[in-house]
Amino acid sequence: MMVPQGPRHPSQGHAGGDGDTAALGIVIPALDEAEALPPLLRDVARLAIAHRVLVVDGGSRDGTVAAARSGGAEIMRSRCGRARQMNAGASFLGTRWLLFLHADSRLDDPALRSIATHVQGDVPMAGYFGLAIAHAHVYYRMIEAGQRIRERLAGLVYGDQGLLIRRDLFTSIGGYPDEPIMEDVIVNRRLLEVGQLVPLAGTLTTSSRRYEEEGRVRALFRNMRTIIRFLSGTQPSLLARRYRPRRAQGIGPRKAARVASSAGATLLVFAKAPRPGTVKTRLARTIGDERAAALYRRMARLIVANVRSAPARMVVCYDPPDGEGEIRNWLRPALHQCWPQGTGDLGTRMSRMVARALSNADRVVVIGTDTPAVGADTVTRAIAALDTADVVIGPARDGGYYLVGLQEPHPDLFAGIRWSTGSVLAETTKRTERLGLSVTWLEVEGDIDTADDLTPEIMGWLGSGERRTESRASPGSFS
Template structure:
């Protein structure tokens, strides 16, 4: 008797993830759902592709960029009716696997789902970030790539797949999905590595990411945000997409060897003639001072 076809296609974008990918692949090997795993690699040089092949994953090469890689992986999974998108640095616990399996058994292809956000380790700051993400999720409906995405193949194609933009592809696809269907949170946590915060600086990374997401939701284009964010925005690795901050690891990426560019945000009111406070107002006149 031939084995049953995969019910689920798992897509993992990577860029230099030889250290973290084996952990996720081991978790997926215990997943209680018939599945196939596709690693969509954006040009790794650390043996990530060979490692994935040795552990039974299918590998597809794609131009660097998380949205591009995720779409390439989705095309390569075959005919599985369900898709699960995961970042390479998350851990899929047994609890998360069971929650996923139970949700899939419902068979409602007009819904999508994600996991609770978590970070590895016992540090109080990681719990603070998790709490902040729960608030953003509840108030603004923001769900980040570290929380995974479970969606039917049909619905994924109906919303156009992931937008192939430099940043915020996970925020944008969730906005598209919410316009069409109910998006649910699964009763289990995906835990991601806090490596980015450790490398960049905890408060800096958190504030920078929050600012970028706020600017995106206010209408600033992802290309402009990418230019502000710097070189790390253009890899599948640590470009802001949403992760609590928006930086979501699709791979170890350029962030592993390059520091983030610094961003200075200045907020000011538009000047009104006659109401500008400056020492030069008396000499210049109200209109000129404005």
């Protein structure tokens, strides 16, 4: 995490903790929000009370950090995840009052006045704003009306409506839960349960981009299905698998499938023989060699099963060279081939396998066995993205990448990279720039490399025993 830095607007008071003259700290989590952020920063700069603005960046690859700095905000870097970013920002600011806003939001004048009044009056209640969507179509007026009804009847308030809350109240409810989605609904329901959440005057306008990109009807029904499943008891970690954005650089799922199916593609799955002491070595330092190897066996089998339906010839690239028998007994690759990776560092082996695949294919996608979220749809979109890009990359939260796809062999892309470090993605990005290669980025996903990556869900799955096969588990989950 980086210590916040950057210029502050004159109205923001002085930087610091308890001695800060600003009563209000504004926390804006962001990821690739260079375009959306400046209008919001202009809005909050008009607040009539002393305040600080902190943009908590989750690893943006566009100009988000520069936009935040130009807009007078302080900047903090955090691990990606909206709840995690908001909690980190709240912890740093130390102000008596906190205002959480999404980066694609706008505040009208009544909202700005109500913020100042609420903070100056030190009202102990938390507050939220009315919701508007920045689009003229009547469809969005219907969504706004529906949200007003949900607020009244079910107490459903979303993060798009902002949250103004005093620090002691925020602390008493435990902050935002570290969940991939629904963290806003959970917090607001906790506040409603203790009678500490009220509507504020003014409107917060949010972007319509998700509806427009995904399709209005599709997005609406996905949102409805997600909230119904959540209220019925489904865990947010499971909901997130279906809620993740399904588009990469404007490529929708139908177009991706159509483009991918017409391409001669090969999918390379890099895997190691699951020998205790040789796989998941960083994780093994905490949970032991045997348990780390057991987790690796189950995770790799799950990933192979999940990507099998992708429109590509699948090849398991194995290591060490004498591990073919173990690989075949373990992954049962009757439906795909096995190639030995050969000698050399990871970059040398990847380059060798890519060149071999492209000798008989138009495109190649390479994945590892560390990222359970990767499925057939991920591979399909990667193949389709190569229709317009030289390289497609799926960035991992630990500073590496979980997927790379190419149309042509580029040995220099892999040579001299410091593998197994947090700089792999940054070095690879610089290499694509030096080679003049165009890149399409997929969504950020998490690897399982260390004990910090083991959620309670994964730990339960690990402890359930190796004998249960993936055919009894739901594909794409650890259940």
